[in-house]
Amino acid sequence: MQKTFRTLVLAFIFLSGCVGDESITKMDVEMFNSNGDSLGTVKLTEEPEGVGLKVTLEGLPSGELGIHVHEFPNCEAPEFKTSGNHFNPDNVDHGLMHPDGAHAGDLPNLIVDSGKVDVELVGPQLTLKKGQKGSLFSQKGTSLIITSQRDDGMTQPSGDSGERIACGKITEEEAERKDKNVIEPEEE
Numbered sequence: 001m002q003k004t005f006r007t008l009v010l011a012f013i014f015l016s017g018c019v020g021d022e023s024i025t026k027m028d029v030e031m032f033n034s035n036g037d038s039l040g041t042v043k044l045t046e047e048p049e050g051v052g053l054k055v056t057l058e059g060l061p062s063g064e065l066g067i068h069v070h071e072f073p074n075c076e077a078p079e080f081k082t083s084g085n086h087f088n089p090d091n092v093d094h095g096l097m098h099p100d101g102a103h104a105g106d107l108p109n110l111i112v113d114s115g116k117v118d119v120e121l122v123g124p125q126l127t128l129k130k131g132q133k134g135s136l137f138s139q140k141g142t143s144l145i146i147t148s149q150r151d152d153g154m155t156q157p158s159g160d161s162g163e164r165i166a167c168g169k170i171t172e173e174e175a176e177r178k179d180k181n182v183i184e185p186e187e188e
């Protein structure tokens with residue numbers, strides 16, 4: 001009897017320990033194209049220098065493509081307009097090369113070869129910590145968008161980066177979702 005009680009107490013401590021820890025330090029964002037096809041995931045990780053983004057995708061058009069964090073957690077295909085503008089909590093100009101930039105959501109271009117990309121990026125103004133400036137969970141979350149052209153790093157408001165062709169939601173719901181299509185990186 002006493003042993004059962006002790007087991008229950010231990011189980012309670014264990015469970016409450018899990019529930020009490022609300023901060024997300026990493027998550028996978030599944031990306032979908034305008035047809036609703038899954039392209040793989042972008043793995044977000046809280047790092048000392050910002051948020052790391054491990055982009056492992058396939059089924060993209062080859063070439064140099066823009067990738068940005070957008071302000072709303074909406075991915076309505078086919079145009080993904082409801083994701084809003086680039087995530088820009090500081091209300092500054094667009095562009096990693098702009099003297100009055102850049103948006104927190106501005107990221108280096110992706111180089112896609114044979115439809116595939118496997119690269120790590122860093123968003124130095126981003127964090128996964130809730131309630132902090134640059135939090136990807138500001139409001140109800142944000143989204144990650146890939147565009148059909150490269151971002152020139154300078155042109156307002158979005159680097160002349162073409163159409164929005166893929167989207168993934170950065171939300172707590174997405175962080176908890178298990179059934180994602182993860183593309184394994186190829187051996188180098």
Ligand SMILES: [Zn+2]
Pocket residue numbers: 068086093094095103105106157158
């Ligand atoms: Zn921007």
